[in-house]
Amino acid sequence: MGMVTEAEYRRISPADFFYRNRDIAGFSNPTRAVYSAIREFVENSLDACEAIQTPPEIYIRVTAKRPGPGTIPYSLLVYDNGCGVPSSKIPHCFGQVLFGSKYLLQQTRGTFGLGGTMAILYGQITTNTPAKILSSTGGKWVYEYKLFIHIERNEPIVLDGYPKRFGNKDGWHGTVVEICLTGDYPRAEPKVLEYLKRTAVTNPYATITLADPKGRLYRFRRVTTRVPKPPSPTKPHPHGVDVETLNRLIGLATREGCNDLLRFMTKYLHRVGKGTASRFLKVVGLPPDTDLRTLSPSDVVRLAEAMNRFDRFLPPKADCLSPLGAQLLRIGIEKELHPEFIATFNRRPSTYSGHPFIVEGAIAYGGNFPPGITLYRYANKIPLVYDEASDVSWKVVRELINWGRYRVRQDAPVAVITHICSTKIPY
Amino acid sequence: MGMVTEAEYRRISPADFFYRNRDIAGFSNPTRAVYSAIREFVENSLDACEAIQTPPEIYIRVTAKRPGPGTIPYSLLVYDNGCGVPSSKIPHCFGQVLFGSKYLLQQTRGTFGLGGTMAILYGQITTNTPAKILSSTGGKWVYEYKLFIHIERNEPIVLDGYPKRFGNKDGWHGTVVEICLTGDYPRAEPKVLEYLKRTAVTNPYATITLADPKGRLYRFRRVTTRVPKPPSPTKPHPHGVDVETLNRLIGLATREGCNDLLRFMTKYLHRVGKGTASRFLKVVGLPPDTDLRTLSPSDVVRLAEAMNRFDRFLPPKADCLSPLGAQLLRIGIEKELHPEFIATFNRRPSTYSGHPFIVEGAIAYGGNFPPGITLYRYANKIPLVYDEASDVSWKVVRELINWGRYRVRQDAPVAVITHICSTKIPY
Incomplete structure (x- = not known):
């Protein structure tokens, strides 16, 4: 028959996926986009301050680029005094989707860890303007970048002449992001204010200021400087592993020279001691000194299922969490x-x-x-x-x-x- | 101050993103997963048949791999007589997220174009079993692959010894996919049957058969062999372009040697004739022979906004669509x-x-x-x-x-x- 299929196959980058499906990340219309952009940056800022136990000082400024009702271009600037982003990481953190510090097993703000990159992407596709990022981790220099996202390649494009650097005599640390995006701020404002007010309730150690396009200032003042200890990364608990996680941990362990099943369990899983691991392996019917490299795919399935069911593991510790109190x-x-x-x-x-x-x-x-x-x-x-x-x-x-x-x-x-x-x- | 930030930065692959957020794609729990897997494969099959105007013959078989109520492993096989996938494309089509034939500007079934890859990914993380794909485009050979997805890299891993190939004397074309996944079929069944029944309403030219784990056959028989003409890709209409689309089209045009703004508009946009383009450019205030390579970012913004607003473009043609009638x-x-x-x-x-x-x-x-x-x-x-x-x-x-x-x-x-x-x- 020799039929020729005419289908055209194509690979799209993650940035392209989110460009096509931006509603998933909250950028479904001009009102929602303004709200989501502010929200993404504020949550990054809160995390960045908490990471170094600094009472957050967050400043948001929204400026209309031309008069008018309806959807118009705005400049959005968000300042924080958080940990800052090392210069070498700035292009990828802000100019590449699915890159960042939120992909560990850890309590973090935000839904998908897309962070501010979606806001930058949205700004770019509506105004064709680069994002401007100024940041310092408190060292000798403050760095300034201007960048676009190459959406089809999911890569940052740093503009010629950047990064610039400035002396940082005072040891300032923090990040300032500025983007242009079109949106409908007046319609978004009630949601934005409600969001900031609600955020102020659970972040009473933060001062958050919003300067709106009319020059009005809304200030949510901190009433304490006590910042809760930040969350910390944790190891996977056996009750929560699936086959993929277990395969990854086994791969990691063997790369790090740990090939022994019993030792693996105590070293790469959360809350598994030697005694518990021995008892568990007896139930599963695998010798404690089994070489990880000899486990078959079905052994891994059996291990994962047994781990999920075994009721004598200690429950996960909550000390990696950061409640308010x-x-x-x-x-x-x-x-x-x-x-x-x-x-x-x-x-x-x-x-x-x-x-x-x-x-x-x-x-x-x-x-x-x-x-x-x-x-x-x-x-x-x-x-x-x-x-x-x-x-x-x-x-x-x-x-x-x-x-x-x-x-x-x-x-x-x-x-x-x-x-x-x-x-x-x-x- | 010299503060050192301890944030750990990480890049995750699109496959890893969907592994972590599989609920976005409908794989939120064992019941929904069975339903979504069947649905993804059936929709791929319908598209594959329509592409070559063949009345679809789709066969779905669900087999329990061990007895039991609740969540257990199942084998899911879906057969179709569609266009098939060329052997060289099979690993990427089935073993890589965000690769496929659904990323053109065209009417397609499915939400995100993730297609069957999400089902394969889900099967893999729950059963550690490779997906099996058998396909032919009607040529000399039928190819068989067994593959895993390397989730951290978003790459297919073809198992040793594959692809195998078999003679195709009869000129068969189509695809057979088989995966193992854990799920709760009895709880999913009502949804699955309702889905197939509703699919049969709008695809009366398809015969769809489901063999359930108890060996019961549900057959939705075709009552006509008339298949609607398939949808075809189309060019972007000026009312729908944004800055990103326009930048991409301009990039494409200049790579293809078209640098003239007027010619660009008539050649790369849908339904723009020379007369309309001239009138449009007069309104925008750009000479028709403007060299695309000299357009500034703000020119592109101005063009995109003006294109969205200009009310004298002809409306998009619907002949790229495939209604039922x-x-x-x-x-x-x-x-x-x-x-x-x-x-x-x-x-x-x-x-x-x-x-x-x-x-x-x-x-x-x-x-x-x-x-x-x-x-x-x-x-x-x-x-x-x-x-x-x-x-x-x-x-x-x-x-x-x-x-x-x-x-x-x-x-x-x-x-x-x-x-x-x-x-x-x-x-």
Whole structure:
């Protein structure tokens, strides 16, 4: 028959994928884009400050590039006093999708770890203007880059003459990002302000200032300088591994010269001691001195499944997590919501599929929130604004709790605040 | 200060991104995974058959690899008689994310063009088993591959000894994919059957057979051999270009030796004649013989914005689209829903942001569907099952139409079928 297929095959880069599907990352329209861009940069900034235990000083400036209602070009600048990005990493951190510091097993802000790169990409495709990044890690120099993203190749294009460097006598550290993007700021503003207010609740140690296009200043002032200890990376817990993770760990171990199954388990998995590992391997029926390099694909499947099921591993430790704690939570609520009454609670760490998590929360009464029960949901210290109704806390608050039993009227000014922090948030 | 940042930077591959965020692609849990895997392969098969105007013969077999309720390993095999994949393309088509034939400006089935690769990836991370692909484009040989995806590198790993090849005396063409994945088939089955039934409505020229793990056969038989002409790739319409698209087209044109702005517009954009281009360039204030290589970034922005606004371009042609047509739609509805009455409608092609689209639909009464109004939604010939309530057709059917005015009772057995086909579906 000798039929010739005329299909044209093509490889697209991850940047191209997100260019084509930018709605996945929250850039679905000009209003949402402004909101998402601010949000991505602010969350990067908060993480960067927390990493070095510095009370965040974040400054956001939105400037219209030409007058007009509707969708127009804006300049968006976000300043922080965080850890900064080493000069050599700046092009990739800001000019390449799927590159960054958020791909470890660790509690981080943000959904996909795409960070500011999506905002830069969106700015570029709407205004054809390079992003400007100024950063220092506190060393001798401050570096300035101007760059585009080569979307088809997913590579940064640093403009001629960059990086520039400036002396850093005062040892400043932090990052300033500036992009141009088209958007509809007036329509985005209510969401932006609500987002910043909610962020201020769970980050009472941060001062966040927004200068809007009309020159109005909104300032969310810190009321404490106590910054919670940052989250730290952790090893995978056996209850959470799948075949891919196990294969990667085995590959890593053998590259590092560890070929012994028992030693592998104690060294590359979280909370597995020698005794537990021995007992586990007896159940699985593999000798403790099995050479990792001799494991067959089906052995690995068997190991992964058995690890998920074995109930004598110690639960994951939560010390890699960074909860707020009752005191900071209370301070944050007082400062932004001014209630007459607050009660907070902090659940003990628990675990789901090998991921540790901590739930903390509060209930407040009589503050400056609307009548009726308002739910403030947080994950890893960032507010969740969308899909409220599919959250279990919404179901509990709206459907399961009989508020009448507590003599809380339907229209009582009540706020319920929930915060979950974990190495994995199932968004 | 000389502060050292301890952030660890990392690049992850697109395959790794989707491994970490597999819920985006519909692989969020063992039930959904089975459904999504079947769906991805079936949609690839339908596209592959349509490409060569062959009435699809699709066979799906699901076999349990061990007994048990709950989540267990299954083998999933999908056979089609489509165009096949050339041997040299098989490893990348099936073993690399973001590679395929669905990244042109063209009407295609599926959401992200990830195709079967996500199903293969999911199978691999749950069962550590290679995917098996058998394919021929109708030439001398049938090729067989076994492969894994190297997720960290986003590369196929073809197993030793593959590809094998077999003589193809009969000129067979098509593809057979077989993977192992863990899932919960019994819980997925209702969704799978509903999906196949709905697919049969808009693909009445396809015979689709499902052999379930209990050996039961479900057959959706074709009732016609008339296959609609396949969609074809098209050029971008000026109303739909953004800066990135325009930059790419300009890059392509100059590489192909076209440096003249007027000629560029007529050759690389859809529906732009010489007269229209001249008038447009007069409005923009750029000479027709402007050398593309001298355009500044802000010129490109100005061009893109002006193109989006200029109202004298001809609307995009819809001949690149592949609607069903009233006759096939009627046949499909009759065959699967057996109503007493059908009325179909086909809207004239229209355009949104430079993308042509066609809406067609039908209303049926008294068939084997439940009492009350059932909505069957389709996009590019595939059924939409999720997020019904956010679809405009749902709002129209449930909220805007006063059915009482047409003497249709609340519990009347009515089905409303809507189909939109376009080069871009805003999911």
